Amino acid sequence: MCIAPGSTPSTNHVVGAEPEGFIFCMPTAILIDGGFFLRRFRLCYPQKDQRDPQAVAKTAFELALSHLEEKSGIRHDLYRIFFYDCPPLQKRAHFPVTRFSIDFSKTPQSVFGLALHDELRKLRKVALRLGHLMDYGEWKLKEGKLKQLLGQIGRAHV
Helix, strand or coil, rough: CCCCCCCCCCCCCCCCCCCCCEEEEEEEEEEEEEEHHHHHHHHHHHCCCCHHHHHHHHHHHHHHCCCEEEECCCEEEEEEEEEEEECCCEEEEECCCCCCCEHHHHHHHHHHHHHHHHHHHCCCCCCEECCCCCCCCCHHHHHHHHHHHHHHHHHHHC
């Protein structure tokens, strides 16, 4: 067993229980950027259902565990998997020209995000760290698009 200077061995490690040829090292923390992981998940795992929060959470967990074993035979103990993400936007907004209302909390992305966070909370050794979205921005249209939209609205009323 390899132990970092100044640290103590894990209390749940049984000496002699290692598979032959493996060296166990200090506990390892794995950090996952949730937004990046979800974008790459769609490309890297096209055979898995990207709309199933349980499948996505399980894949993230299994992928993290697979990184604990090096090709040289060294196997790291898992300390924790930190999954960093933001909760989905839960507010209502209006489109600037049509004034059509949209409730972001009812979008498929929001429902999926909340379900994924619930699934991650159920997994052992996974810590979900939630940030917050800055929602003080407002709609900004390019000048050309604004003139185009206003021209279409003006013609529609004639």
